[in-house]
Amino acid sequence: MGSMASEPMIRKERLPVIPQPARVEWLGGELPSRLLEEVICDVPDADVQALAAVIREALADQAGGPGRLPVRVERASTPAPEGYSLRIDGGGARMRGSIEGLRHAWASLGQLLDAGDTLPHVLISDAPAFPHRGVMLDVSRHFMPTPDVLAFIAELARLKFNVFHWHLTDDQGWRIELPRFPALTGVGAWRPGTLIGHADAPGPPAYEARPHGGFYTQSEIREVVAFAAGLGITVIPEIDLPGHSSAALAAYPQYSCHCRPGDVWQGWGVRDHVFCTRDESLDFLEQVLDEVLPLFPSPLIHLGGDEVPTTHWEDCPDCQAVMAREGLQDVEELHRYVMARLARFLQSRGRRLAAWDEITDTPPVPAGTLVLSWRGTEGGVLAARAGFETVMCPASHVYLDHYQADPAGEPLAIGGLSTLETVYSFRPVPPELEPRHRGRVLGGQANLWREYMPDTAHVQYMAFPRLHALAEVLWSPQEGLDFADFHARLGRQLPALTRRGVRFRPLDRPG
């Protein structure tokens, strides 16, 4: 301890915390972490008390030995939303901030406890670089049981993510119980089998003839939303429309063009089985949304809008009649019409549309839309320049269904290559975006598409530690990002994942 106290106050070494805090002042000295034994919290707020209880329980697990030092939990206003301070010295630990900030303070202290038996004397002053720090999880291509979803969200909170984008519907399964429309899950939550191997493999496709499916009951949805809220994470649901809808249309084929019967898809890719645009179909979608909205307090509701083949619209008399009635020149304008109508519907319910960046292909983008730019950052740049808020999630950097190393040594994935360093090199604000528009880039998110991730352990393997890299990119000051330093700190955090039973790709495997 004495040798540390004699070192200079400012050191090059960083705290073993991910994401790296915005500012760390080294006070000299250190504290055996087991001395932290009690929590002092006089804040009457129920959320703060709940956090204090979590900290108390965590300390009880690791405390031991003589001496008693407190963790003081205090509410204080901070200049930045989600900001906090955390001071560790000979008197214990003291965290200050709003409830959001205090949760992040605990995430930092928890990581310091995970990283070793001693805590350095430091003063951390921290706040995020971006307000939207998200992760999207696809539970349609493969279902994930509720306890695993909760555990996954808990890991996101430890990395200071604040958005969980829940991709609940797609061609391969409808995962949200809506009692008014029982067939959505009764039919749409199950498929008879699943494609074996890669969708692009040569030869005729083969299917494993084992039913796959599942769905979340209303009470499970509420449990997930409340659990996430308690960790400072907003759940944004995605109901993918009007494409990626085979599962819903298998349940209610009367809302497809020509009322074509359909099936819950056993394969992967993009399918032309989409919702018809006649009023009855769009009315149905609005009725579905009226069942979905009460489950999710999020102001943003994601309605997809991506990858919509228009072949059925082109030869559907109902769709052609809608185009004539609305004065639309082509089916691309018909796509815009659908999204604009649903955007207005959400607005009438006090919500905002979030959609994939296809929505920028046929301007104008509906008022108030948040654009998630996945085909690159171009859609987000277009959106920001046009006055819209955007979140960057380019497939080139943050699609975690891509390989993370040489495919020869990795489990089957969709393709691509996004190494840990690729993810760490992601910057949400593209350099070509003019400074006056940059504030509209709210942040970024990773997308976990699950065609080739059949179970939770596989999801964890693809997610971690690449999500550690993204967490730092979205939180820490951009000018201080340093992959080598991040990599060194990562080595001290990964054993805690093992202790919690979370799988990850080891750092020492060849990249």
Ligand SMILES: [Zn+2]
């Ligand atoms: Zn039609």
